[in-house]
Amino acid sequence: MKIIGTGSALPKKVVTNDMLTEFFDTSDEWIRTRTGIETRRILTDESLFDLAKTASTLALESAGIKAEELDYIICSNVNNNYVYPSMSCIIQGAIGAHCPCFDIRIACAGFVYALDVAESFLQTGRAHKILVLAAEEPTRFCSWKQRETAVLFGDGAGAAVVTDGGKYFGARTTTISNTEVLYQRNRLEPTPFEVEGVYLDHPMVMQGREVFRNAVSNCSSEISALLKDTNHQVSDIKYFLLHQANMRIIKGIEQYLGGDPEQYPTTVQKYGNTSSASIAILLDELVRANKISRGDLLVMSGFGAGFTTGSLLMEY
Numbered sequence: 294m295k296i297i298g299t300g301s302a303l304p305k306k307v308v309t310n311d312m313l314t315e316f317f318d319t320s321d322e323w324i325r326t327r328t329g330i331e332t333r334r335i336l337t338d339e340s341l342f343d344l345a346k347t348a349s350t351l352a353l354e355s356a357g358i359k360a361e362e363l364d365y366i367i368c369s370n371v372n373n374n375y376v377y378p379s380m381s382c383i384i385q386g387a388i389g390a391h392c393p394c395f396d397i398r399i400a401c402a403g404f405v406y407a408l409d410v411a412e413s414f415l416q417t418g419r420a421h422k423i424l425v426l427a428a429e430e431p432t433r434f435c436s437w438k439q440r441e442t443a444v445l446f447g448d449g450a451g452a453a454v455v456t457d458g459g460k461y462f463g464a465r466t467t468t469i470s471n472t473e474v475l476y477q478r479n480r481l482e483p484t485p486f487e488v489e490g491v492y493l494d495h496p497m498v499m500q501g502r503e504v505f506r507n508a509v510s511n512c513s514s515e516i517s518a519l520l521k522d523t524n525h526q527v528s529d530i531k532y533f534l535l536h537q538a539n540m541r542i543i544k545g546i547e548q549y550l551g552g553d554p555e556q557y558p559t560t561v562q563k564y565g566n567t568s569s570a571s572i573a574i575l576l577d578e579l580v581r582a583n584k585i586s587r588g589d590l591l592v593m594s595g596f597g598a599g600f601t602t603g604s605l606l607m608e609y
């Protein structure tokens with residue numbers, strides 16, 4: 294797999310920590326010290342589809358290909374205004390593509406999993422040009438009555454166009470089923486046969502410390518194993534593109550793996566946790582800032598509800 298184009302889009306509304314003190318008993322100091330987040334972007338009059346379309350269009354433009362040339366669109370998305378059709382189907386129409394599409398719904402690790410699925414399609418020759426998109430509005434997963442979760446998130450979309458012909462050294466994907474620590478239940482229509490209480494809708498439920506602990510330990514051990522599997526050292530890697538959930542989680546993984554702090558770029562301070570879009574946005578920002586060159590080795594690693602962990606190592 295080779296990345297030939299990237300794009301990203303964020304809502305225009307910038308929400309500072311101080312602005313959140315209007316809604317919750319919180320403070321800029323608590324949010325900064327516990328998470329590293331200073332601002333986040335939150336959707337107002339745009340929709341998530343607008344962001345997804347812009348990110349996809351920018352990725353196609355930078356790849357220098359037309360939407361009609363795509364063989365597949367794979368989108369990582371947890372929530373949007375539609376249960377179906379899937380986000381990828383909606384974006385296919387919006388950008389004028391004609392290829393088959395599907396969504397992956399595994400929360401924050403979704404972009405890495407989607408790239409790894411794209412790699413399988415490229416390897417088997419099922420496809421040659423694939424748009425991998427991650428678009429999320431986690432500010433609408435959580436209750437805006439709960440300071441524990443609402444201060445953590447931001448909305449955004451990121452995309453990459455991938456083709457065959459590059460160097461993909463390997464990936465590790467793991468799933469540990471857990472419905473207690475991080476989950477959100479769906480709202481379903483009641484039926485006349487419903488047993489009371491079965492289909493309660495509920496905003497996000499999260500035991501933050503437990504998620505934090507699992508994120509640091511799973512990403513650290515999976516990245517270590519990936520480096521070992523592929524015979525690489527930390528010093529071989531230009532950037533570790535980690536899921537941007539909390540600066541302390543990123544620092545915890547950095548401390549475990551070692552290396553130079555510059556190998557661990559971040560956007561969490563600006564955008565908060567944008568779920569599976571975070572790695573895609575970070576990748577696009579580094580590419581557009583000319584901080585990644587052809588031949589650089591990248592590790593991407595995401596962790597989220599499930600629990601799912603996905604890590605990959607490839608050459609840019």
Ligand code: UT7
Nearest residue numbers: 318319320323327401440441444501502504505538539597
């Ligand atoms: O993408 C994956 C999704 N989720 C995550 O990655 C989240 C992972 N977890 C975390 O990032 C951290 O656990 C949090 C940032 C959520 C919380 O940080 P923490 O250091 O684990 O804090 P805590 O949950 O242990 O809470 C410490 C205190 C509590 O007060 P008491 O019981 O010590 O009096 C909380 O009630 O901080 C309080 N608190 C807050 N105070 C001000 C919790 N949220 C807030 C808040 N503002 N927003």
